[in-house]
Amino acid sequence: MKRSGVRPTVGAVVRGLVAVAGLAVLGYGVHGLLGMPHATHPPQAARWLIGGLLLHDLVAFPVTAAVGFVLTRLVxxxxxxxxxxxxxxxxxxxxxxxxxxxxxxxxxxxxxxxxxxxxxxxxxxxxxxxxxxxxxxxxxxxxxxxxxxxxxxxx
Missing domain, CATH: 1.20.58 (Methane Monooxygenase Hydroxylase; Chain G, domain 1)
Known part of the structure; x- marks a missing residue:
C-alpha cells in the first residue's frame, strides 16, 4: 500500500536539527546558570539579558532601521x-x-x-x-x- 504523505525537504530536516541543537545548548546554558548560582549570579544575568533586549529594541533596531532608510536614498x-x-x-x-x-x-x-x-x-x-x-x-x-x-x- 502506498503512503501519500508529504516528505520533508532536506532544508526542513536541517532546520529541525539545528533547532534541536540550539535548544540543547540553551538548556545546557540555563542549567549552568541556575545550577551554580554563587558563581553565575542569576539576578544579575537576568538584568543584563533584559537590559540587552531593551537596548536592542529601543535603540539599536530604530537606529539601524533609520540608517538603512537613509542609505536607500543615498546609495x-x-x-x-x-x-x-x-x-x-x-x-x-x-x-x-x-x-x-x-x-x-x-x-x-x-x-x-x-x-x-x-x-x-x-x-x-x-x-x-x-x-x-x-x-x-x-x-x-x-x-x-x-x-x-x-x-x-x-x-
Missing part, C-alpha cells in the same frame, strides 16, 4: 547591500571591542593588563572590512559597465 541599489552589510559589520566589531579600545578594566599601574593599541587595531580591522567592501563595489560597478557595453543598442 544606488547594486551597492546598497554591500554598504549596509559593511556598516553592520563595522558597528558589530566596534561594539564588541568597545571595552578594549576604551580602556575599561585596565589598571594604570599595570600596563600589561591591556598591552596592545586596541584603537589602532580596531582602525586596521575596520580598514580591512571597508577595503573588502570597496573591492566588492568596484567589481559590481565593473560588471555593470561591461553589461551595458555588451547589451545591444535599442535605437
Amino acid at each position: 544606488r541599489a547594486p551597492y546598497r547591500a554591500v554598504v549596509q552589510g559593511t556598516l553592520l559589520a563595522s558597528v558589530s566589531v566596534a561594539l564588541a571591542s568597545l571595552p578594549l579600545w576604551r580602556g575599561y578594566g585596565g589598571a594604570p599601574d599595570n600596563p600589561s593588563v591591556d598591552p596592545l593599541p586596541y584603537g589602532r587595531n580596531l582602525a586596521i580591522v575596520l580598514g580591512a572590512v571597508w577595503a573588502v567592501a570597496a573591492a566588492l563595489i568596484a567589481m559590481r560597478a565593473l560588471r555593470a559597465r561591461r553589461g551595458r557595453r555588451a547589451a545591444p543598442d535599442g535605437s
Whole structure:
C-alpha cells in the first residue's frame, strides 16, 4: 500500500536539527546558570539579558532601521547591500571591542593588563572590512559597465 504523505525537504530536516541543537545548548546554558548560582549570579544575568533586549529594541533596531532608510536614498541599489552589510559589520566589531579600545578594566599601574593599541587595531580591522567592501563595489560597478557595453543598442 502506498503512503501519500508529504516528505520533508532536506532544508526542513536541517532546520529541525539545528533547532534541536540550539535548544540543547540553551538548556545546557540555563542549567549552568541556575545550577551554580554563587558563581553565575542569576539576578544579575537576568538584568543584563533584559537590559540587552531593551537596548536592542529601543535603540539599536530604530537606529539601524533609520540608517538603512537613509542609505536607500543615498546609495544606488547594486551597492546598497554591500554598504549596509559593511556598516553592520563595522558597528558589530566596534561594539564588541568597545571595552578594549576604551580602556575599561585596565589598571594604570599595570600596563600589561591591556598591552596592545586596541584603537589602532580596531582602525586596521575596520580598514580591512571597508577595503573588502570597496573591492566588492568596484567589481559590481565593473560588471555593470561591461553589461551595458555588451547589451545591444535599442535605437
